Amino acid sequence: MDEPRIDVAYIAELAKLELSDEEKARYTRDLEQVLAYVTQLKTWDTKDIEPMCHPLEAYDALRADTPGESLSNEAALSNAPERLDGQFRVPKVVESAH
Amino acid sequence: MSTFPKTNLVALRRKLVDRQLSAVELVQECERRMQRLNPALNAFISWDTERALLAAQQVDLSLPLGGLPIAVKDNICCLGEPTRCASRMLESFVAPYDATAVVRLRTAGAIPFGRANMDEFAMGSAGENSAFGATHNPTDENRVPGGSSSGSAAAVAAGMIPAALGSDTGGSVRQPASHCGVVGLKPTYGRISRYGLVAFASSLDQIGTLTVCVQDAALLLQALCGHDAQDSTSARQPVPDFAAELTDGVRGMRIGLPKEYVSSGNAPEVQAALQSAVDALESQGAEICEISLPHTEAAVASYYIIACAEASSNLARYDGVRYGYRASASSDGTGDIYARSRTLGFGEEVKRRIILGTYVLSGGYYDAYYARAQKVRALVARDFARAFADGVQLILGPVAPTPAPKLHAQDMTPLQIYLADIYTVPANLAGLPAISVPTPQSGLPVGVQLLAPHFEETSLLRGAAALERAWT
Numbered sequence: 001m002d003e004p005r006i007d008v009a010y011i012a013e014l015a016k017l018e019l020s021d022e023e024k025a026r027y028t029r030d031l032e033q034v035l036a037y038v039t040q041l042k043t044w045d046t047k048d049i050e051p052m053c054h055p056l057e058a059y060d061a062l063r064a065d066t067p068g069e070s071l072s073n074e075a076a077l078s079n080a081p082e083r084l085d086g087q088f089r090v091p092k093v094v095e096s097a098h
Numbered sequence: 099m100s101t102f103p104k105t106n107l108v109a110l111r112r113k114l115v116d117r118q119l120s121a122v123e124l125v126q127e128c129e130r131r132m133q134r135l136n137p138a139l140n141a142f143i144s145w146d147t148e149r150a151l152l153a154a155q156q157v158d159l160s161l162p163l164g165g166l167p168i169a170v171k172d173n174i175c176c177l178g179e180p181t182r183c184a185s186r187m188l189e190s191f192v193a194p195y196d197a198t199a200v201v202r203l204r205t206a207g208a209i210p211f212g213r214a215n216m217d218e219f220a221m222g223s224a225g226e227n228s229a230f231g232a233t234h235n236p237t238d239e240n241r242v243p244g245g246s247s248s249g250s251a252a253a254v255a256a257g258m259i260p261a262a263l264g265s266d267t268g269g270s271v272r273q274p275a276s277h278c279g280v281v282g283l284k285p286t287y288g289r290i291s292r293y294g295l296v297a298f299a300s301s302l303d304q305i306g307t308l309t310v311c312v313q314d315a316a317l318l319l320q321a322l323c324g325h326d327a328q329d330s331t332s333a334r335q336p337v338p339d340f341a342a343e344l345t346d347g348v349r350g351m352r353i354g355l356p357k358e359y360v361s362s363g364n365a366p367e368v369q370a371a372l373q374s375a376v377d378a379l380e381s382q383g384a385e386i387c388e389i390s391l392p393h394t395e396a397a398v399a400s401y402y403i404i405a406c407a408e409a410s411s412n413l414a415r416y417d418g419v420r421y422g423y424r425a426s427a428s429s430d431g432t433g434d435i436y437a438r439s440r441t442l443g444f445g446e447e448v449k450r451r452i453i454l455g456t457y458v459l460s461g462g463y464y465d466a467y468y469a470r471a472q473k474v475r476a477l478v479a480r481d482f483a484r485a486f487a488d489g490v491q492l493i494l495g496p497v498a499p500t501p502a503p504k505l506h507a508q509d510m511t512p513l514q515i516y517l518a519d520i521y522t523v524p525a526n527l528a529g530l531p532a533i534s535v536p537t538p539q540s541g542l543p544v545g546v547q548l549l550a551p552h553f554e555e556t557s558l559l560r561g562a563a564a565l566e567r568a569w570t
Contacts, residue, residue: 006457008453011453011456011457011460012453014456014460015410015440015452015453015456016414016417016436016437016440017437017440017441017444017449017452017453018437018438018441019441019449023449027449027450027453030450030511030512030513031450031453031454031457033511033512033513034402034454034512034513034516035457037399037513038399038402038403038467038471040395040396040399041396041399041400041403041467041470041471041474042466042470044393044396044474044477046470046473046474046476046477049473049476049477050473050476051469051472051473051475051476052472052473052475052476052479053301053472054301054331055287055288055301055302055479055526055527055528055529056287056288056331056333056529056552061330061331062330063327071194071195075194075195076194078192078194079190079191079192079194079420079421079422080420080421081418081419081421081422081423081424082424088419088420090419090435091434091435
């Protein structure tokens with residue numbers, strides 16, 4: 001955490017983003033600056049503090065498992081970039097066997 | 099620039115009920131104002147007058163919001179209308195369902211009208227990160243309106259629409275309200291269902307209102323609240339009469355002023371606004387006491403780690419498969435489609451935050467950044483809990499360290515921009531309700547902020563109404 005180094009090219013790959021060299025340089029600069037700033041987090045005493053992942057105390061949020069109304073097939077597909085026979089159409093993902 | 103006089107919901111409702119104005123005429127008047135002002139302000143990405151007129155013709159004036167047009171931020175789904183989040187990614191997306199907040203608006207008789215411009219996916223604080231162009235501040239067109247609910251604030255401030263919904267993840271309702279001179283309310287986390295609000299950072303996001311006055315905020319909140327089975331984080335708290343204490347005043351109330359909020363980094367206008375609020379509250383019998391929120395300085399660092407981490411996860415859904423932008427495939431393989439679609443669909447700031455969020459969640463860094471940020475979040479929340487337990491009923495502070503900056507201020511680094519959120523992100527980290535109330539000074543608008551304990555919107559609105567009364 002002392003010397004924030006960020007391998008932007010690798011992180012972008014994880015995030016499924018393609019960056020130009022100019023973008024890589026810009027984001028590296030911006031994010032190293034932000035990370036240098038957030039290293040201050042370690043200066044605060046967090047001994048015995050539980051991580052807070054939700055602003056309100058957790059409660060039992062499960063509801064009865066009863067079937068309700070769902071989006072129709074048509075509505076669910078209404079924004080599909082490509083569709084076929086009531087399904088989302090995507091490019092071929094399986095390589096052909098040779 | 100010349101804008102239209104603002105009219106509040108309560109007054110418009112009276113006119114509608116007294117038949118001095120019809121709901122159709124009201125929609126037509128709003129449209130006239132949008133036509134006139136939108137070319138200069140760019141507060142709306144789109145609007146559907148035909149749809150609004152149809153609703154106006156069938157309006158039930160006996161309902162609490164009967165016939166009142168309300169603009170909706172572009173990240174809140176309205177059935178059959180574009181919901182683009184001001185992003186190229188969702189340029190052609192038409193919502194196949196209504197957000198619960200929109201259902202509740204309609205149930206209360208309101209007419210959702212206009213898709214308000216915003217920072218892309220609610221990431222920004224100036225309204226400039228929109229794929230549909232920047233929104234301008236109605237008070238000074240060369241300045242930003244704030245963000246990310248830029249269009250909602252600007253439209254209400256310019257009198258184009260009487261009220262609007264926004265969303266507030268780190269100040270996105272309160273800060274543009276402050277910069278534009280309107281009332282911005284962020285309720286307690288969970289008060290208003292997030293179902294149909296496009297997710298940015300799920301543990302921080304909350305729908306809020308932008309209105310001309312405090313009474314309107316109470317009126318809208320009343321219609322929007324209540325548990326929703328579609329949102330597992332929606333609160334099961336009873337919904338009180340939010341307007342019950344509006345005229346009760348602040349006599350005998352103890353209001354905390356955190357010493358960390360009276361910073362030398364604040365612009366003189368902001369310090370003056372804060373002093374004016376102290377005077378107004380004291381003159382009405384409130385006791386202002388200095389308090390300390392010692393972890394204030396840590397809030398921005400904690401917030402940006404958490405918000406970006408959650409965003410990187412939430413925005414993983416945009417892959418060009420089921421909805422949203424799909425890049426044309428030049429070769430085989432969905433991996434290519436994912437990356438190309440995301441690369442071309444997302445704007446610069448969204449990518450920046452996805453990268454930061456992906457980084458802090460990636461192997462080896464999780465504990466150092468994300469877990470640490472969550473612990474500091476607990477410290478920030480504990481500061482507030484202690485202050486309220488020690489007997490203050492409300493907390494007073496600035497909204498932003500400066501009035502609205504100039505447009506295209508490119509000398510600011512992303513870090514400098516993030517640091518300006520110091521007074522608004524704590525309420526989101528702690529889940530507290532908070533409101534921005536405009537001060538009456540001439541020149542650029544500046545708001546002050548009040549914060550209350552969880553689910554104490556009634557006393558929050560009471561304090562805000564007292565400020566408003568002192569200033570009008």
